[in-house]
Amino acid sequence: MQSLELKQVNKSFGSLQVLSDINLKVEKGEFAVIVGHSGCGKSTALRMFAGLETATTGEVLADGKPIAGPDPQRVMIFQEHALYPWRTVEANVGFGLELAGVDKKEKRARVNAVLDKVGLDGFQRYYPHQLSGGMRQRVAIARALVVDPEVLLLDEPYGALDAITRLQMQNELIKLWRGTGKTMVLITHDIDEAVYLADSIYVMSPRPGRIIQKLTADMPRPRARNSQAFVDLRQQIMDSLDIGTYSI
């Protein structure tokens, strides 16, 4: 499995500085969550790990080696599921294997296995537009898992889902991840989601994004959302985002 690191990373788009001196290290097998305001550059940081974006200055490392570009060992899951509407569920999930030239029989077996894992067995022949939002996001996760990557990068994967589905998906994600040893980096603006899922939480400031605080969530899983430790951690994050309270 891979560890991921940003070393003194700065990123500007033209004159707009998006990231400012970011230092961040995600250990092998760790579940890291980056929280921050929308537009704070957290997605940009994640896209650097995916190899879709380069740092203006500083280093982006995987296992201590610079990331040169996209690599199927580090797969990204996008907010808007980004399934191919012209492909069935089966063909969407098998896409990565198809790109790698895996033979048909093995591809089908692996696709079916991963669809079973995300609870979508029997939906092989459906098209994305026939599925609900949650199911589509499950397909997107299956599409990433099927290539068995070392790292999963999730960019606000549940941002577009309703609250109930989102909680359900969080549980499923933890179950899918546990025991795999995969390194996870998830971006969110949902503080509860961060506390519920993460081993470590990075809080980012508004643009230009800096890491304001690194917090460790060491409560055992499954976590109770109303336990004292949970509530304390949530308050800490809100305080560092300066939304903990307000004055009249």
Next chain:
Amino acid sequence: MTQPASPAPAPQPTNNKAGAVRRRPRLWAKTWPYLAAVGSLLAIWQLAATAIGKPFLLPGVVDVMPRLARIFTNEEFTTGFFKSLYRLALGYPLACLLGALLGLLGGVSKTFAVYLRSLISILQSIPPITWVPFFMILLGFGDLTVITIITIASFFPMALSVLNGTEGVNRTHLEVARTLGASRGQLLTKVFAPESLPAFVTGAQVSFGNAWRSLISAEMVGGASVGLGRYLSYRSEIADMQGVLLSIIVIGTIAAVIDLVLLEKLKRRLLHWRYVSGGDQ
């Protein structure tokens, strides 16, 4: 966007039989205005013919129809008819292929896209039949000249449509493919191409109109000695108004049939995922 408690219950068993049953009334709803349009044109024609009252000048529907029914026994006509279809069958697919290829290339290279747009704007401002004298000298009289003109006239709607299609390709779709390890070639064949298919279908329809018009007009102005267009202009030269009218009918009918039947079938086949019903959208 509701989420079933357990994913097992399918969101309605979809398609095929249910879809086919539903499509029939819709087909009829689309067909009858079309038939009404054809009928009204024929009615205007017949009224005008009756009003003028000189069948050699404007024969009525009733005068032309019997001859139309027998027209395929006329060798002069059938030779021209098949010759025209043969030219279309070569020139039009060639134009589609060329246009789609150029359009896709433009999607990959920005510089090429600018080049292609310039080329298209130049070619678009030259009416296709103005090429007839040029190619008649260069390539001679006949098939090659007409086919070349069809290709020139009909490749650019396809190229333009596919080019616009590739520019509208969803960026996230490309990034998904890249993170899953797609090469440049795979991006082209597995994302750009399928994503541009709707644009390809639109392009095919517009291109067909151009191909057909330029084919008939190239034949009419003398690009070839046989063909539907040539038959039409010859009938006019010998003042055979019945022959002129039935040529017009045949030319219009072929285009309508190809457009409404063949191209519509192609569209449903290529974009079949759009016509699968069910789900929540």
